Amino acid sequence: MFLTLQHDDKRPIYQQIADGIKALIARGELREGMTLPSVRQVAGDLGVNLNTVAVAYRQLQDEGFVTVRHGAGAVISSRSPHPIDGAEMYKPLHTALTELVLRGLSGREIVEAVREQLGLLQQKRGTR
Amino acid sequence: MSVPSVVGVYIFTICLIVPVLVYALVKHLWNQPLQNGPGYFYGIEVPAGFYEGRGRSWLKGYHAMLAALYLACAVALGAIVATRRWEMTPLWAGGFALLFVPSMFAFQAWTRHKLGVDPPVRPVALALASRRLGDYISWPAEALVVALVGLSWWLLLRHAGAHFDWLTPLLWSWVALGFLPGKIATVRASWPLPTERTEEHYRYQDAMRRNSIRVMNLYSWSTVVILFGIALGHGGWSAARRIPWLPWSVMGVFLAVWGTMMVAVFRGERMAATVGRDLIPAGSWRTPFRRATLMMSNSRPYLIWFAIWFGGILAFLGYALWQGQLFK
Numbered sequence: 001m002f003l004t005l006q007h008d009d010k011r012p013i014y015q016q017i018a019d020g021i022k023a024l025i026a027r028g029e030l031r032e033g034m035t036l037p038s039v040r041q042v043a044g045d046l047g048v049n050l051n052t053v054a055v056a057y058r059q060l061q062d063e064g065f066v067t068v069r070h071g072a073g074a075v076i077s078s079r080s081p082h083p084i085d086g087a088e089m090y091k092p093l094h095t096a097l098t099e100l101v102l103r104g105l106s107g108r109e110i111v112e113a114v115r116e117q118l119g120l121l122q123q124k125r126g127t128r
Numbered sequence: 129m130s131v132p133s134v135v136g137v138y139i140f141t142i143c144l145i146v147p148v149l150v151y152a153l154v155k156h157l158w159n160q161p162l163q164n165g166p167g168y169f170y171g172i173e174v175p176a177g178f179y180e181g182r183g184r185s186w187l188k189g190y191h192a193m194l195a196a197l198y199l200a201c202a203v204a205l206g207a208i209v210a211t212r213r214w215e216m217t218p219l220w221a222g223g224f225a226l227l228f229v230p231s232m233f234a235f236q237a238w239t240r241h242k243l244g245v246d247p248p249v250r251p252v253a254l255a256l257a258s259r260r261l262g263d264y265i266s267w268p269a270e271a272l273v274v275a276l277v278g279l280s281w282w283l284l285l286r287h288a289g290a291h292f293d294w295l296t297p298l299l300w301s302w303v304a305l306g307f308l309p310g311k312i313a314t315v316r317a318s319w320p321l322p323t324e325r326t327e328e329h330y331r332y333q334d335a336m337r338r339n340s341i342r343v344m345n346l347y348s349w350s351t352v353v354i355l356f357g358i359a360l361g362h363g364g365w366s367a368a369r370r371i372p373w374l375p376w377s378v379m380g381v382f383l384a385v386w387g388t389m390m391v392a393v394f395r396g397e398r399m400a401a402t403v404g405r406d407l408i409p410a411g412s413w414r415t416p417f418r419r420a421t422l423m424m425s426n427s428r429p430y431l432i433w434f435a436i437w438f439g440g441i442l443a444f445l446g447y448a449l450w451q452g453q454l455f456k
Contacts, residue, residue, distance in 0.1 A: 001255070001256045001257065002253040002254060002255055002256065002321070002323075002326050002327075002330070003253065003254045003256060004251055004252070004253050004254075004323050005251060005252050005253075005254065005415075005416070005417075006251045006416075007249045007250065007251055007252075007415070007416040013417065017254075020254075021256075024256070030256070035258055036256060036258070037255075037256060037257065037258045037259070038258065040316075041258065041259055041316070042254065044316055044317075044318065044427075045254060045255065045318045045320075046252065046254055046320075046415070046417055046418065047320070047415065047417045047418025047419070048417045048418075073258070
């Protein structure tokens, strides 16, 4: 299972790592109880600072996606992510929609794109 | 049947090493810079027409370096044969390795400096599989290595005579025990995975990692056999010293391990040449966060380990030379 990091992505590296892992959880590729590689291994493989990976793992832990156990490393959490209120939950969606509107996509095109992406996500989950 | 002498053991060793060296030269080393095809030189992408221009002279230079190394090896062997100083055989074999390994590293580093300082940046894939030391290194086997080295030293310290050359077991112990940090560095080392054919790159990388560790294991065991043999011969109990076949038995076990190691080395070379040929070479691109590396052996932890381990061997040999123990 692999996580891809783009060279032209404007997000900080730790965010790309955290988002990538979340996407794998959403697609069902990373499942409850699976262990993530150690911070040292990820930092070494990517060639980034240990703190960068540690920040990404801490963010995932804070959001409830992983549990960090001493000696066992970061394990994909069995619990659902921490509950957040409605406005907070739709914040990323609002940001993404704003970006698409600013790029000139019509309402229908946006809805179709969202449906298509959702379909892909569900299809991948369903195959597992 | 007469008992073969120690000289016979040395001659037998030479007869085995020479064909292996020739095979390595012809089959693997001569065209090693071209192992990724004509679009690359030592895994670094080269422009079209490279081999009509400076590539040709580089290749000539590489061949000249190999020829000089092998010539030095042949001259040294000739001197041993002519003077019948068979006891110099280990120095001859080790000396060639000492000359060969840094020369190849230096040539690769020079190639990287001249060609690959600024390869293109590509997106990178990160494998989310954990690499635990225990999945690659057998701790019981490591414990056995330490136990045998300890036993050898116990025998030597109890029974070796006052004029015993302590530098030799020290050197072999350093070589044998020094492999463990090297194996740890190899498990931790990696080169970046491209986003195309990632699974194949990952499997290839892992296979190369396992093969490197296998070679180190066998190398370590071959030195343990020599050390244990020295301990039995020089420091061992008196019964062991009277076994006429002891040198041959030790050498037989050593050569069996050494032969298996050479098979592992050549298998790794063949895998690198066949499986790795169609994959993007590590040295031909870099990630947004990491400079291009030639292979796992170019990772910083591995290079630090190698510098210390190899530097230690050189220091031992330099000290022995200074003390005049090598040419007694």
